[in-house]
Amino acid sequence: MAISLRRAFSARNFLFVRSSIHSSNLSYSHYRSCNPVWENSMIGPCEDCNVIGLDFLRESRRWFAKGRKSRNDDDDDGDTVQVVPDVRPAVKAAAQSQMEAAMDALSRDLSKLRTGRASAGMLDHIIVETGGVKMPLSHLAVVSVIDSKTLSVTAYDPNALKELEHAIVSSPLGLNPTLDGQRLIAAIPPSTKEHMQAMCKVVAKSAEEVKQSIRRARQKALDSIKKAGSSIPKDDAKRFEKEMDEMTKKSVKSAEEMCKAKEKEILAG
Numbered sequence: 001m002a003i004s005l006r007r008a009f010s011a012r013n014f015l016f017v018r019s020s021i022h023s024s025n026l027s028y029s030h031y032r033s034c035n036p037v038w039e040n041s042m043i044g045p046c047e048d049c050n051v052i053g054l055d056f057l058r059e060s061r062r063w064f065a066k067g068r069k070s071r072n073d074d075d076d077d078g079d080t081v082q083v084v085p086d087v088r089p090a091v092k093a094a095a096q097s098q099m100e101a102a103m104d105a106l107s108r109d110l111s112k113l114r115t116g117r118a119s120a121g122m123l124d125h126i127i128v129e130t131g132g133v134k135m136p137l138s139h140l141a142v143v144s145v146i147d148s149k150t151l152s153v154t155a156y157d158p159n160a161l162k163e164l165e166h167a168i169v170s171s172p173l174g175l176n177p178t179l180d181g182q183r184l185i186a187a188i189p190p191s192t193k194e195h196m197q198a199m200c201k202v203v204a205k206s207a208e209e210v211k212q213s214i215r216r217a218r219q220k221a222l223d224s225i226k227k228a229g230s231s232i233p234k235d236d237a238k239r240f241e242k243e244m245d246e247m248t249k250k251s252v253k254s255a256e257e258m259c260k261a262k263e264k265e266i267l268a269g
Contacts, residue, residue, distance in 0.1 A: 102214055105210070108125065111125065123151070146185070
């Protein structure tokens with residue numbers, strides 16, 4: 001700081017003195033004539049010269065304050081760092097959620113297909129209309145397995161048995177339940193070869209659709225990373241793409257295994 005002050009004073013000394021003289025209505029000749037008198041004596045400068053000195057000090061302090069403020073502003077600008085949030089965790093979580101939703105949809109679709117074995121969940125997708133309101137069958141009755149070929153449907157409200165029977169008969173499962181007291185008994189008919197082949201084709205179509213949904217979720221995630229641009233380093237972007245590929249392969253493999261298990265169940269009759 002001392003060096004900066006000496007430079008500032010040496011560079012601006014003469015300019016500030018002249019400016020102070022003019023602003024005080026003093027001539028430069030007066031300053032020269034007065035200076036030798038008090039410089040070598042104990043008397044001190046005259047009143048006019050004191051005005052010059054005070055003006056000079058005020059101007060010097062003003063310029064020094066401006067310079068320090070400018071440097072502080074420059075330092076503040078240099079220290080400011082704009083932090084860009086990392087979007088990768090959110091994008092990855094969204095992609096995973098979409099893939100899991102596709103798997104859940106596949107599971108529901110496969111449960112609707114009739115096989116040769118009785119399953120309580122095979123009636124869950126059936127919608128029953130009662131009292132002008134449409135509701136899932138599971139909200140109106142309890143479905144249980146009597147044996148491998150027979151289902152029991154017990155209504156919470158016995159007055160809704162007719163609506164339950166109509167909904168089951170109208171479903172694509174091909175079931176014809178019979179009334180047994182306060183419940184319905186649904187026998188699972190044996191699967192024909194044609195029925196098995198038709199069900200396997202439906203399974204294959206469902207498998208392909210879920211695979212496409214999983215791949216779309218992957219591509220959407222990669223597009224989101226590309227839109228982030230330079231905010232994500234190239235190495236991190238490549239690492240993220242590798243993680244998405246692994247997640248996609250895992251989801252596709254799970255979907256294939258689920259469909260193969262359903263096909264095996266259908267062909268078993």
